[in-house]
Amino acid sequence: SLRKLDESGIVVVLVSSNALPIVVGLKKYLGLRGPAIGETGALIYYDPGTIVSTTKHTAKQALLDALNEFKEYVYETWQNMFRYHDYALKIKPEHKRRDREIYEMIKEYLEKKYPYIKVGYSGYAIHLTPRDTGKGKALLHIMEKLGISPNEALGVGDSHMDWEFIKITKYKAAVSNADPELLEKVDIKLSKPSGEGVVELVEKILKKININKPQR
Structure with a gap:
């Protein structure tokens, strides 16, 4: 179509x-x-x-920080090896019922520490994206x-x-x-x-x- x-x-x-x-x-x-x-x-x-x-920015450092700080709850997607600016995290299956809570926790932590990054959740993955794009x-x-x-x-x-x-x-x-x-x-x-x-x-x-x- x-x-x-x-x-x-x-x-x-x-x-x-x-x-x-x-x-x-x-x-x-x-x-x-x-x-x-x-x-x-x-x-x-x-x-x-x-x-x-x-954008000229990258969320790579924010990704590494999140993987270290919230490793109990999230893991990185395989697509990250092909990314340059926007990076994605997946919530572990055993914590899926708390997805909104975990997302809000990560969002608050990263956006405060990395002002040039915005954090969004599509329902499938948590995206760390440069704020200027x-x-x-x-x-x-x-x-x-x-x-x-x-x-x-x-x-x-x-x-x-x-x-x-x-x-x-x-x-x-x-x-x-x-x-x-x-x-x-x-x-x-x-x-x-x-x-x-x-x-x-x-x-x-x-x-x-x-x-x-x-x-x-």
Whole structure:
């Protein structure tokens, strides 16, 4: 479905907190030509192989500190070996029921000790991100470079952390299993979850494109 959007002339941008190689790999697999955002906005990939950093800072020291200070509760994700700016921690399964408490504890500790770092929790991982970057900043960089207005853009996500870039776009959407905080803010609430919700949205867009396409 996303490839059909791409083929119709719409720029499709993948926005993720995953390490950039993961996001670019998915982009290539899906056959998309648009840019890709990784590391919670810290890195942008443009074809045929240009990588842009949106920050000069790194959360590596904060990561090492957290792993030492909170080793009872968290471990680092395997993707960290491919990261440069934004780093991720996973809460150990035996402590998952206390995830919010552990997240708040780590957030308070790190943000006080490292003022240039912000700590976020997607529900899957705790992200340590340079404060001067983010998904919104990365998307604005792409829009300016490609000459796209926010009034022409649509953003869709499933995490409250996605609001940072979705709020920039004119059309704001969320899949049905998105965080309640995100669902409260968007205009378009899809009836299906995760990838199925994205397909639902794409089909609506393609239908509208076909309706508005001049008839020969």
